[in-house]
Amino acid sequence: MDKDFVDELNELLGDRFSDSESVRSNYSKGEDIFDPVLPLGVAFPNTTEEISEILKICNNFKIPVVPFGAGTSLEGQVVGIKEGISISLENLNKIIEVNKDDFDCRVQASVTRIQLNNYLKDQGVFFPIDPGADASIGGMCATSASGTMAVRYGTMRTNVLGFTIVLPTGEIIKTGGRSKKTSSGYNLTGLFIGSEGTLGIITEIQLRLNPIPESIISGICHFKSLDDAVNSAKEIIQFGVPIARIELLNADQMEISINFSNLSDLQVSPTLFFEFHGTEKGNIESIENCKEISEGNDGFKFKWSKDFKERNKLWKARHDVYWSVKALKANARVYATDACVPITNLAECIRFAEKEIQDLSLKAPIIGHVGDGNFHVTVLYDPQNKEDFKIIRNFSDKLVKKTLDLGGTVTGEHGIGLNKKEYLLLEHPTSLNLMKSLKKTIDPNNIMNPGKIFD
Numbered sequence: 001m002d003k004d005f006v007d008e009l010n011e012l013l014g015d016r017f018s019d020s021e022s023v024r025s026n027y028s029k030g031e032d033i034f035d036p037v038l039p040l041g042v043a044f045p046n047t048t049e050e051i052s053e054i055l056k057i058c059n060n061f062k063i064p065v066v067p068f069g070a071g072t073s074l075e076g077q078v079v080g081i082k083e084g085i086s087i088s089l090e091n092l093n094k095i096i097e098v099n100k101d102d103f104d105c106r107v108q109a110s111v112t113r114i115q116l117n118n119y120l121k122d123q124g125v126f127f128p129i130d131p132g133a134d135a136s137i138g139g140m141c142a143t144s145a146s147g148t149m150a151v152r153y154g155t156m157r158t159n160v161l162g163f164t165i166v167l168p169t170g171e172i173i174k175t176g177g178r179s180k181k182t183s184s185g186y187n188l189t190g191l192f193i194g195s196e197g198t199l200g201i202i203t204e205i206q207l208r209l210n211p212i213p214e215s216i217i218s219g220i221c222h223f224k225s226l227d228d229a230v231n232s233a234k235e236i237i238q239f240g241v242p243i244a245r246i247e248l249l250n251a252d253q254m255e256i257s258i259n260f261s262n263l264s265d266l267q268v269s270p271t272l273f274f275e276f277h278g279t280e281k282g283n284i285e286s287i288e289n290c291k292e293i294s295e296g297n298d299g300f301k302f303k304w305s306k307d308f309k310e311r312n313k314l315w316k317a318r319h320d321v322y323w324s325v326k327a328l329k330a331n332a333r334v335y336a337t338d339a340c341v342p343i344t345n346l347a348e349c350i351r352f353a354e355k356e357i358q359d360l361s362l363k364a365p366i367i368g369h370v371g372d373g374n375f376h377v378t379v380l381y382d383p384q385n386k387e388d389f390k391i392i393r394n395f396s397d398k399l400v401k402k403t404l405d406l407g408g409t410v411t412g413e414h415g416i417g418l419n420k421k422e423y424l425l426l427e428h429p430t431s432l433n434l435m436k437s438l439k440k441t442i443d444p445n446n447i448m449n450p451g452k453i454f455d
C-alpha cells in the first residue's frame with residue numbers, strides 16, 4: 001500500500017483505519033457464491049464529512065473503494081478489491097428524525113430495517129420493506145431491495161424520498177426532499193437506487209413510513225400442484241385483493257422448511273403463505289376471497305390466524321428458507337436465481353425452471369414473491385466441484401433467457417454485482433452505454449466499486 005496514502009488515512013481516522021488480516025477478512029465478501037478477496041484495509045468513518053475526506057484521498061491516489069453495509073448481498077457486490085479499501089458504514093447507525101404525522105423519517109445509512117422498526121413501533125408507524133436478512137437501509141437502497149411485502153408497499157424505489165450522498169470526488173450532495181411527490185429536475189434519488197456502490201456513498205436516507213395496520217392476519221394454503229398455487233396467486237392479484245404478502249414455497253422447499261423450522265402441522269406440497277393488513281372486517285373479507293380463489297384451484301387445508309406467535313413462527317420459517325437450504329450440506333454454497341416476469345407469464349416461467357431442475361437432477365427448491373412475479377431457485381452445490389457449477393450456470397443462463405423472452409428482468413431484487421454482469425448486457429443492450437457514460441461522468445477515476453454491475 002502506498003505509504004503516503006496510508007499516512008493520510010491514519011491521520012484522518014487513527015485506529016479507525018485497519019489493515020489487520022482478521023478485519024480485512026471480515027469485509028472480504030457478502031452472502032454470495034464468490035471466494036473472499038481481502039481489501040488492502042478497512043476504514044470505519046463516523047460522519048458524512050469523514051467519508052468525504054476519505055473519498056478525496058482515495059480519488060487522489062486512485063485507490064478503489066467498496067462501500068460495505070451489512071454484507072448480506074447475494075451477487076458479489078461487496079467482494080473486496082485487492083488493490084482497494086473497503087469502507088464499513090457501521091458507525092453511521094443513528095435514526096436522525098421521525099415525522100410520524102407525515103409518515104417519513106431520516107436515518108443514517110447503516111441503520112438496519114429491524115433496528116428502525118423496533119424504534120418506530122411505539123409511534124404507530126413502520127417501514128415495510130423486508131428482504132428477510134437484517135440488511136442496512138443504505139445497502140437496501142444500493143441494491144434496490146424489496147422482499148415479501150413489496151406486493152403491497154412497493155420496493156426501495158417507491159419508499160425512498162431523498163439522500164445525502166458523498167460523490168467519488170468527495171463532494172457532498174443532497175437529493176430529493178420530504179415531500180411525497182416532486183417534479184423538480186432529474187430524479188437523482190432514483191439514479192442512486194440500485195447503483196450498488198458504484199456511483200457514491202449514501203450516508204443519509206429520507207424514507208416513507210406507513211401506519212401500523214389495525215389488524216394483521218396470516219394464512220396458509222396447500223395445493224396439489226405448483227401450477228395451481230401460481231394460478232391462485234395470479235388470480236388473487238388480478239382480482240385486486242389487497243394482500244400484503246403472498247409467498248410461494250414448492251414441495252421441496254416445504255419439506256426442507258418443515259424439518260428445519262419444526263412446522264409439524266404443515267404438509268409437503270406446494271404452498272402459499274398469505275398476510276393481510278387492514279381493518280379486521282376488511283381482512284376477513286380478503287381472506288374469504290383468497291380461500292375461494294385457492295379452493296377453486298384445488299387448494300386445500302386453508303388456515304388463517306390472528307395469533308401473533310403463530311404468525312411469527314410462519315414468517316420466521318419463510319425468512320429462514322435460505323438458511324434451511326444451506327444447512328442441508330456443510331460448506332455448500334447456494335446459487336439463487338432471481339427471475340421476475342409479468343404475473344400472467346409466471347406459471348410458464350416456473351414450469352420451465354421446474355422441468356430444467358428435474359432434467360438436470362439438481363437439488364433446487366423454489367420460493368417466490370409470487371404477487372410480484374418474482375421467484376428464486378436456490379441451488380445447493382459444492383464449491384469444490386467445478387463441473388457442478390458449470391451445470392448450474394448453464395441452468396441459470398437458460399432461465400435468464402426464458403425470463404427475458406417472457407418480458408421479465410434478470411434480477412427482481414438482488415442486483416447485478418459480479419454474478420449477473422453478462423445478464424445485464426442481455427437485458428439492456430441499448431442502454432448499457434448510457435449507464436457507462438453516467439458512471440464515467442460521476443466517477444471519472446473509476447474508484448467506486450469498480451468491476452461491479454459492468455466492467
Ligand SMILES: Cc1cc2nc3c(=O)[nH]c(=O)nc-3n(C[C@H](O)[C@H](O)[C@H](O)COP(=O)(O)OP(=O)(O)OC[C@H]3O[C@@H](n4cnc5c(N)ncnc54)[C@H](O)[C@@H]3O)c2cc1C
Nearest residue numbers: 069070071072073077135136138139140142146196197202
Ligand atoms: C437470507 C437472505 C435473504 C434475502 N432475501 C432478500 C429478499 O427477499 N429481497 C431482497 O431484495 N434481498 C434479499 N437478500 C439480499 C440482501 O439482503 C439485500 O441485497 C440487501 O439490500 C443488502 O443490504 P446490505 O446492507 O447487506 O448491503 P451490503 O451487502 O453491505 O452491500 C450491498 C451493495 O450495496 C453497496 N452499499 C452498501 N451500503 C452502501 C451505502 N451506504 N452507499 C452506497 N453503496 C452502499 C455495497 O457496496 C454493495 O454494492 C437476502 C439476503 C439473505 C442473506
